[in-house]
Amino acid sequence: MSGNEWETDDYDDNHGFVYEYGASVVELLDPQPGERILDLGCGTGHLTKEIAARGADVLGIDASAEMIETASEEHSDLDFRQADARTVEPDGEFDAVFSNAALHWIPEADHDAVLAMVEEALAPEGRFVAELGGTGNIQQIATTTIDELAQRGYDATQPWYFPSIGEYTPRIEEYGMEVSRAILFDRPTELDDGARGLENWLGMFGDSIFEGVPEHDQRAVIEAVEDRLKDDLFDAETSTWTADYRRLRFVAERSDGL
Ligand code: BEZ
Numbered sequence: 001m002s003g004n005e006w007e008t009d010d011y012d013d014n015h016g017f018v019y020e021y022g023a024s025v026v027e028l029l030d031p032q033p034g035e036r037i038l039d040l041g042c043g044t045g046h047l048t049k050e051i052a053a054r055g056a057d058v059l060g061i062d063a064s065a066e067m068i069e070t071a072s073e074e075h076s077d078l079d080f081r082q083a084d085a086r087t088v089e090p091d092g093e094f095d096a097v098f099s100n101a102a103l104h105w106i107p108e109a110d111h112d113a114v115l116a117m118v119e120e121a122l123a124p125e126g127r128f129v130a131e132l133g134g135t136g137n138i139q140q141i142a143t144t145t146i147d148e149l150a151q152r153g154y155d156a157t158q159p160w161y162f163p164s165i166g167e168y169t170p171r172i173e174e175y176g177m178e179v180s181r182a183i184l185f186d187r188p189t190e191l192d193d194g195a196r197g198l199e200n201w202l203g204m205f206g207d208s209i210f211e212g213v214p215e216h217d218q219r220a221v222i223e224a225v226e227d228r229l230k231d232d233l234f235d236a237e238t239s240t241w242t243a244d245y246r247r248l249r250f251v252a253e254r255s256d257g258l
Helices: 008-014 017-029 046-053 065-074 108-121 139-151 165-173 194-205 215-233
Strands: 036-040 057-062 079-082 094-100 122-133 177-186 240-243 246-254
Touching (some): 017 046, 046 057, 094 108, 165 177, 194 240, 215 240
Parallel strands (some): 036 057
Antiparallel strands (some): 122 246
């Protein structure tokens, strides 16, 4: 997965919108009492907890040891495991696989491994319900940051995978699932912490873009990005940054025998 070092306190305190918005993906999942559910990329476990609160038996996995440590401390009654979605071997069958805001961290070429794992994990008629950044997600933030880095001689590339419906749903269907719903939508997302919102966001999520860039150049890039984006993404009256999120959300079911 694209490397990011996770400060889990900062993640929970200042980026709570990640799981707050994810609550509606849990609604779409509609977990039922007694169902066995795999939460892929569970982070600090807030949505794992919501799924468990519906009476489901849920396993949260995340590639980040820091995330799993925090999730296990905060929700000690739940089951979490550090595991990479590309290589984990699912133990037994799951009624559903769920994922919120995690799949875009996995490089495009590795999604076949993930989808093969989901197919293997799902019971017959099991469902895969997920949301990730979709095509055009955080386009202004990412392209402006990469451009400012390039102007200073750094060769940064976009580390995330933000597919379109037309690109991703056939990939899912190659792995024994039928996509019954898919939607791509703009979801402008207000960032926490007022005028520092964009800087914090880049600090939390931009590790791989800024890898190898000295602190003073990072500072200069962030200031330049803020300057270029403030007309579009900053509301001076409320002192709020809004990130240009776009989401791809889908529901697919195992389609054996179709
Ligand atoms: C997202 O949830 O869309 C996202 C979060 C961090 C980095 C890139 C995208």
